[in-house]
Amino acid sequence: xxxxxxxxxxDRELVAQCRAGDEQAFDTxxxxxxxxxxxxxxxxxxxxxxxxxVAQDAFVxxxxxxDTFRGECEFTTWLHQIxxxxxxxxHRWWHRRGREKMVSIDAALPTGDGAVxxxxxxxxxxxxxxxxxxxxxxxxxxxxxxLPVGFREVLVLRNVExxxxxxxxxxxxxxxxxxxxRIARAxxxxxxxxxxx
Amino acid sequence: MxxxxxxxxxxxxxxxxxxxxxxxxxxxxxxERCSACAAHVAELRxxxxxxxxxxxxxxxxxxxxxxxxxxxxxxxxxVDAWFRPVWWxxxxxxxxxxxxxxxxxxxxxxxxxxxxxxxxxDVPAVKARILDGEQPAVAAAxxxxxxxxxxxxxxxxxxxxxxxxxxxxxxxxxxETVVVxxxxxxxxxxxxxxxxxxxxxxxxxxxxxxxLLVVLPQSQVPVFCSxxxxxxxxxxxxxxxxxxxxxxxxxxxxxxxxxPAAAKPSP
Numbered sequence: 001x002x003x004x005x006x007x008x009x010x011d012r013e014l015v016a017q018c019r020a021g022d023e024q025a026f027d028t029x030x031x032x033x034x035x036x037x038x039x040x041x042x043x044x045x046x047x048x049x050x051x052x053x054v055a056q057d058a059f060v061x062x063x064x065x066x067d068t069f070r071g072e073c074e075f076t077t078w079l080h081q082i083x084x085x086x087x088x089x090x091h092r093w094w095h096r097r098g099r100e101k102m103v104s105i106d107a108a109l110p111t112g113d114g115a116v117x118x119x120x121x122x123x124x125x126x127x128x129x130x131x132x133x134x135x136x137x138x139x140x141x142x143x144x145x146x147l148p149v150g151f152r153e154v155l156v157l158r159n160v161e162x163x164x165x166x167x168x169x170x171x172x173x174x175x176x177x178x179x180x181x182r183i184a185r186a187x188x189x190x191x192x193x194x195x196x197x
Numbered sequence: 198m199x200x201x202x203x204x205x206x207x208x209x210x211x212x213x214x215x216x217x218x219x220x221x222x223x224x225x226x227x228x229e230r231c232s233a234c235a236a237h238v239a240e241l242r243x244x245x246x247x248x249x250x251x252x253x254x255x256x257x258x259x260x261x262x263x264x265x266x267x268x269x270x271x272x273x274x275x276v277d278a279w280f281r282p283v284w285w286x287x288x289x290x291x292x293x294x295x296x297x298x299x300x301x302x303x304x305x306x307x308x309x310x311x312x313x314x315x316x317x318x319d320v321p322a323v324k325a326r327i328l329d330g331e332q333p334a335v336a337a338a339x340x341x342x343x344x345x346x347x348x349x350x351x352x353x354x355x356x357x358x359x360x361x362x363x364x365x366x367x368x369x370x371x372x373e374t375v376v377v378x379x380x381x382x383x384x385x386x387x388x389x390x391x392x393x394x395x396x397x398x399x400x401x402x403x404x405x406x407x408x409l410l411v412v413l414p415q416s417q418v419p420v421f422c423s424x425x426x427x428x429x430x431x432x433x434x435x436x437x438x439x440x441x442x443x444x445x446x447x448x449x450x451x452x453x454x455x456x457p458a459a460a461k462p463s464p
Binding site: 030031037038048052057059060063064136137140141144159160164183184187191194 | 206207208209210213215240241243244245247248249250251253254255256257260261263264265267268272
């Protein structure tokens with residue numbers, strides 16, 4: 001199957017092809033979802049190295065347990081589930097060793113090739129509203145990193161990944177009511193911490 | 198205001214549209230006429246939009262190649278995880294097993310017989326050697342051997358919580374044993390207590406028994422033993438200590454075994 005055709009194939013079909021031994025189908029799945037998996041892991045861990053490892057391990061786990069995927073949920077839900085679990089484990093691992101990964105408001109974030117860039121271009125001239133928004137997002141990013149990981153999970157899944165409450169409940173293996181109250185508390189916590197700025 | 202309290206918890210779900218239609222409609226109507234709730238909703242929307250605007254991080258270019266590399270690596274079995282590398286994991290695990298087994302065995306081991314009972318059992322033999330042939334009543338050397346033999350049992354007993362009370366009674370270990378022949382146990386007890394007090398010691402045994410434990414300064418032990426034995430042999434009264442104990446001197450225990458006086462042979 002050529003590349004163009006692969007890009008049009010649904011996730012379910014690619015999973016079926018993987019099960020049949022098609023290595024290319026798995027590569028397509030990885031290429032299609034690597035950015036999503038990496039970004040979720042990164043938003044939860046705020047560390048490129050850890051996020052890369054977690055996202056890669058998630059695909060390795062998917063490859064090795066492809067036969068157990070029953071198709072009861074979307075492939076992306078399954079992927080989210082694994083990424084969130086692994087990120088949670090990694091976070092606990094650091095927490096037990098007394099190393100909380102925190103990002104300060106002024107911290108520059110390292111990029112993939114080792115260079116360091118300021119995440120938001122506040123130096124570029126622009127309308128006041130844009131600058132304010134950029135500063136707001138930068139502050140919000142730091143405040144997000146200071147939230148408990150349980151709050152970060154629901155906010156990332158809802159506002160970054162645009163998952164519905166039902167999908168989040170499947171990913172986190174909890175009830176929709178729990179998701180609803182956790183999102184409300186997480187947003188209130190974030191709102192209050194932003195008010196202190 | 199009570200309406201505000203009712204809907205506050207639902208405002209987050211309201212901005213996500215994750216509520217039943219009638220509830221959404223009711224909250225929308227309330228927010229239109231309540232400035233406080235409208236401000237709350239605006240803040241929640243701003244925060245949500247801010248989260249969505251956080252720039253997405255991009256994975257490294259070699260992401261797929263690294264995944265493929267990881268897939269080529271053999272899976273780590275539980276045997277590998279637990280035992281490899283063998284050179285340092287196996288000795289460590291063996292040591293841990295030994296420690297655990299020793300701990301369990303020590304815990305399950307029955308409490309040894311109290312040393313006082315052991316001493317009682319063996320004392321008649323010692324006494325027989327002392328009393329035969331008008332030997333001095335102070336059975337220092339044999340008693341030392343006897344107590345030495347009993348020491349391991351005592352130390353074990355002291356380590357086990359179940360026999361702690363008994364261990365407390367036994368502490369400190371007697372260094373000497375005096376055998377006294379008398380007709381009245383009560384008299385010997387009173388005399389022993391008085392003598393012990395005069396030598397800055399004390400009688401430890403409260404129960405009415407023929408084995409008394411006395412604790413006194415180490416330097417006073419010979420005086421105590423000779424005077425108690427002398428009283429028995431010559432029927433003399435007790436004398437006060439010749440010299441007082443030194444300050445901070447270690448306290449030691451002396452065991453006094455009271456033996457019924459032998460009946461006088463009829464003429």
